[in-house]
Amino acid sequence: MFDIGRWQEIFQSIGKNKLRTFLGAFTVALGIFIFTVLFGMGNGLKNTFDKFFSDDATNTIFVRAGNTSKAYKGFKEGRRIQFENEDLELLKKELGTRIEYLSARVYKGVQARYQDESGTYTVRSVHPQHQFIEKTIIDKGRFVDENDIRNKTRVICIGRLVEKDLFKNGNALGKFLELDNVVYKVVGVFSDAGGDREERNIYAPVSTIQLIYKNTSDIDQIAMTFNKDIGMSGAQKMVSDITKILKEKHFIARDDRSALFIRSVAEDYEQNMQLANVLQMIVLWIGIGTLFAGAISIGNIMVFVVKERTKELGIRKALGATPGSIVGLILQESIFITAIAGYVGILIAMFALSQMGNSLEDYFITNPEVNTSTIIWATIILIFVGALAGYIPAKRAASIKPVVALSED
């Protein structure tokens, strides 16, 4: 490999045979180019999925309780699981900064009345951070705040449509609304991108509702968002941690699938990522196919080269070239051409991908790119391909008897 004489031989051979070297190199460069571009586009496809799920979709996790389906630790099956305030504290303590926003949800169906108008609505009693989990838009006034939770104040933030129904387009802010005969002050009006159903909800401090209705600390649902820094795989881990913590706390068998329900974007994400991965695998195989087509054609060219050089190789043998040195010579030339041509192919492909940028976003390809490890792999594949393409003809060249080679014209 570091034999200067051998390199001189190779450069001389390349220099004397520019056309065939160019054709061989061109084939490899094209193969690598297509491979890299396809791979980059595969990545672009994945990026689209990634973006779709991390930007547009929320990072929410909803935890709901059900009934156990398995007897466990002395508890009978069919037991109803009830979350309480301390579950919230436990999760806050265990998950730490992985939680971005956290809130309880307690639902109550209520009869609301303002003067002569009345209707049936759902009160969703929550913590202040719920505003960010649900992306509630405050039109007027304010949302439930920490003060409300602490003091168990009787305040509510009503949906835009609740105001419209009960206040007849009047201003509800500062007015008093009767819910199940308990009077609450309206401190805010909200709207929600989620639509009409969401805008018929009423938000109240969770502590207030817990106090008014039987003074319990029961929670119907736990809602949270995860810290986006942990990524989708981190979210998946977090979901499994939540499951573990709550199952332990409530004595639920590990394989019980009906006692806890967790809905998160992480699961959807996983499914869609699998799809993206399958697509990328397909693209990858097409790329590998192309690469092998390139390798075969390099092999073809090397067969031709060897044929063309049969006499020369025969002369070399007569002068004392061992079969090993013949194989080495052909192989090294093949690897050298392949590696250089391949690298040119990679560079052009990377340039093409960077030029492409986000212009193919409409076709679900965002920021197509190849990373360093792919390039390293491509290089390894290149050298392998070059060796493979050169080896068979080289081996053949080395096994030709000198007398046969010399009689060739």
Add this chain to the structure above:
Amino acid sequence: MIEIKNLHKSYPMGKESLHVLKGLDLLIKEGEFVSIMGSSGSGKSTLLNIVGLLDIHDEGEYYLNNELIQNLNEKKAAVLRNKFLGFVFQSFNLITYKTALENVAMPLYYKGVSRKERQVTALEYLEKVGLKEWANHLPSELSGGQKQRVAIARALVTKPKVILADEPTGALDSTTSHSVMEMLKEINAEGMTVFVITHEEDIAEQTDRIVRLKDGVIISDELVKKTVNA
């Protein structure tokens, strides 16, 4: 130097096989200048190929420099060729894209000689054949006689024991042939064994010993009576 006992060689020709050499016995001592005469198809080229380790015999024994040649793999043959033998071919067999100097230096490359030494030695031998000024010319820029002289320099450069020349003058006119033969004589005079194959009577007569081959057997083996020319 070269000892052959009951040498047989046949080539498969479809289902039949062509028996080319039918039991040859030959002894060539060091420093001899021998020619093998025969018409085409007599087996002389086959004999040269076997002696030159370019081909393998089927039967019999072959000693090169007192070493029995058997079970020879390609690598060993290559090393032996490089060490003991120098070839001169009818069609010169120079590598077309290499200069005269590079052609002469090539056996040294396979011998493992350093680059600098290769250059010096190759140039020395080119000078010996009178082509020092042509060192950097490609074979295509040389005349037939010059090409053959380059080939001779290449054959000599590793200081082999035996020079094997296969119709060395076959592609040359009579004047050039004469100078090439003179060169071979000189080499022989320096003590090297020279083994020439030819079908030309006047070329054979310039050697010391003529072995005549016909249909794969030796029909005569005699020393040339040197007539002193006036």
